[in-house]
Amino acid sequence: MASLESSLVQRLRLSDGASRIELARAMELAPSTVGLYVDRLIEQGFLREGAKSRLSAGRPRVLLELNPKAGYFVGVEFEARQLTAISLDFSNRTLKRHRQTLRATDTADTVLSKIEEGVEAVSARGKRLLGVGVAVPGTVDNERGIAVHYEFIRGWQDVPIVETLGEKFGVPIFLENNVRSMALAERWFGLARECENFICLGIRSGIGAGVVLSGQLYRGENNFAGEIGGWVCPAETAPESSSPAKLEELASVRAILNQLAAAIANGRKSALSGRPLRGFTVDDLSRAAREGDQLVLEKLQQAGEILGRTICQMSLLLNPEMVVVAGPLAELGDLFLESMRQAAVRHTPALHARTPRIVASELGQYSGALGAAAQAVHQWEPSL
Amino acid sequence: MASLESSLVQRLRLSDGASRIELARAMELAPSTVGLYVDRLIEQGFLREGAKSRLSAGRPRVLLELNPKAGYFVGVEFEARQLTAISLDFSNRTLKRHRQTLRATDTADTVLSKIEEGVEAVSARGKRLLGVGVAVPGTVDNERGIAVHYEFIRGWQDVPIVETLGEKFGVPIFLENNVRSMALAERWFGLARECENFICLGIRSGIGAGVVLSGQLYRGENNFAGEIGGWVCPAETAPESSSPAKLEELASVRAILNQLAAAIANGRKSALSGRPLRGFTVDDLSRAAREGDQLVLEKLQQAGEILGRTICQMSLLLNPEMVVVAGPLAELGDLFLESMRQAAVRHTPALHARTPRIVASELGQYSGALGAAAQAVHQWEPSL
């Protein structure tokens, strides 16, 4: 399927600076075969030989590295109110980043052209564009390259992303859901680099999971996998409402902000009290948490408890090695994750289960765009 | 990895009676290659040519079939109180079955020798044994071939199944968890034959899930995947207890029987009322349900509601095409499944999700043993 050339390049991305023999062992290929293809890739300008590494005795290994000048990839992502773009050279180093806000009034067409603007904003002149990845919220049809539906943008139905951008840029375009894209970013650049089985828990305006199993991103039968925002939660924690509460209504960023606003309206004290209701953002929340604001910490802990239980359920079903928490709150680190870890451990049965490592993503707000770019990087193949 | 020969045989098992050209298309191989290997397999006695099928015009296809006399496979499974064994000839037809009960006093050694007895009981004289699959409850270490732990049998810790049976029978031995084994049975012989993504929900004394994704049985990082018996359930349905109730304590066969006993002790009327408390079995329960006993139906419905919600959660996370319900209650069919389906649909969000088909296994009580045998069948390779 994937040509040996591209597999070799992929492998080299994982462990930068490997020699021919290391590649051969890692990929279970004959050294002679690796030599053949490496020579070809060097000739084509995608790889180059670097320093020699000497290990005690024997002929030293010639380290191979990716040639940054071979071209670049672009990733674009958008979510509720924000669009980000990033470009990576052939050796996976960041070239440029770009950020722009989306308006509540933006229609599908507007957003589509902002995506194109994003690609152009991070483009490098003089180098060759090799591929573009696009990560969008809502449901996507990966095979047909169509963004199927997203409820918060007017007209965002069956948007032919791949076709449109393909005609404009003339390079391979890859479409993916944005939480899954964040999982890919963790797999290629983040904490899950060595991980075959992990879940990326994306907590933003909604909640979703990017599931990587046996080293492969898992999408499900209809590309709906990971939509755990709709999970029903134990009633004890639900607010007084008719139907049982859903995870997204209890522990998403949007939900936490709403809960804070409600608590403050009810007279609870907080560093955020002065502000007009609904006038504060995630950044305000984070700042208050770091400064030790009791109300904010309490709400974060409540959300953490629920998320920890959710992680426990996913872990019992899938037994992943790791759960990477992503989204703006991940930057709070242990301040946000500790209650999650405790809840997860508390609910995990002693036998027949193991609590996964729960870690905060270190990739920041560009992780979705990074994952989209990674998608293009990953699927790149040398043109003949 | 798997030799082409064995892949061809596998493929032929899926669609019995395919021609060379059909195999070539299905496996994306060159017709010439398929011809080469098929000839070799015929020569070795594993395959044989059957009737010719004519489709309107053209040279007719020569149908290929598995040679039943090429050898046989054995599968053994045990659960709480029962051990089953089955043998299959090379063309996947059942040769013999065997069943025996386990006693509460049986130790690991006793059970191990009962497993061996099971293999011998279904063995066919004159034919060649090609492999044995063993499915056990609790946790297993597939790679090392060791049954790690099961709490309900004394001394069942780190039992070297593969080594022990391997020495005794001199053929490849395969070890698997029994719920996962049931999933394999569904994949090869049951309703999930054409299914790439499905979950087998095993409801017996405990509750577990066998997860098949992208056509592959998924085991998890530490072989713990599918242990959903420990899932915490919404408190509203929990009995008055200190800690939140677990799925297994609410909807397993054992739990339902306990609930029935408790209700009858509290004076509820039922066809089972006459019997001594705890004196009735699953079979009694099934009979009463078929006869329309109100109390039993009510309890089944309550369990179904909870299981339906569980299916919904799994479906949101993994978006499988199908959920196969297995275990003794599955034989009740819609009587047991209908409440499950309704609950699953009710809890599934309209967008971003699709409720999987929920079906009852048709494989009966030998499905675990069947799956174990399938494991051996599946991994068989022609000896040179």
Added chain:
DNA sequence: TTGACATATTTCGGCGTCGAAATAAATAAT
């Protein structure tokens, strides 16, 4: 019956990968 057509299977030359042996390039010992 015969020829035209359709489709399955086999034949055969070519390319890609492997495995073993040869060669290269370093260190360690004499």
Added chain:
DNA sequence: ATTATTTATTTCGACGCCGAAATATGTCAA
């Protein structure tokens, strides 16, 4: 320095699978 040792890379013959063309075996129409 020189030689032995160790390990990486390259060379080269072998084999497996592919693809296109040839061949086999049927149906259908005149």
